[in-house]
Amino acid sequence: MLDIGFSELLVFGIIALLVLGPDKLPEAARFAAKWYSKFKRAITSVQNDIDRELRLSEFREQMQQEMQKIQELEQKMQAQMQELQQQKIAIEQETHAEQLGQQNPFATYYYHKLDTQVPYIYMSKNWLDQQSCIMTTSQIIPIETVTIPKLKVAV
Template sequence: MLDVGFSELLVFGIIALLVLGPDKLPEAARFAAKWYTKFKRAITSIQNDIDRELRLSELREQMQNEMQRIQELEQKMQAQMQELQQQSKQAVEQEQETATSENKTHPPIYFYIEKTVSYIYIPEFWIKNAAFIDHKAVQETETLQILPELKVAV
């Protein structure tokens, strides 16, 4: 802190010895050392406080930057989710349009099977996966048509 060499301290000690005398010199040295240590502690605590505040302000700034980055990522993800939902809706609509157009132009074989073969012999997944059949209507007709046609094979 202070650049004081040995020669300067020697000169300072001789002057203090001449001014204060040999009786008061030890008391003055203790008093000066006591105040020097208090002053040094105060300076180091102030430096530590300043360093701590600087680190805190840097951390706050980093946190704000990270929060902004997270919010930007969240907005991007929401935009992508909306885009995917729109694409899926469009794909479903296109599938429905193609299914209805295929049903109108080329009647599927299922209609033929439905008229000739009883519901018991048609696998259940064909019925459930058929996009052109209303599932509630199939269930109602199944219960009504299957019961009278049930026969025991011998």
């Protein structure tokens, strides 16, 4: 700390012995050692406090970063929940429209998985089950029972 060599300490001890004398020198040495240890403890305590404050500020920064990440994830989750709710509403509307349109076997249905239009008359129950379509019940009408208007040609 002070870069004092042995020769310098020896010179300091000789001067202290001449100034204080042999009777007061041990008492002065104890007094100096006591204050030196108090000074050393105070410096160590200040260093520990500074280190603790630095670690605490780093911890606070990490906490803020984690809180920002959590808020971003929460916003993403809310956006996904809103999207799912919109899809649910669309499915409910399609289901309601399907219930209204079940009387027409030529109605066209939209299937969520394929995003294609398939006439209801061409669907089989197995195909509907594989595609996990939106309709809860399938009504397959055999082609023979469907009456298609016949064209009459006037000659």
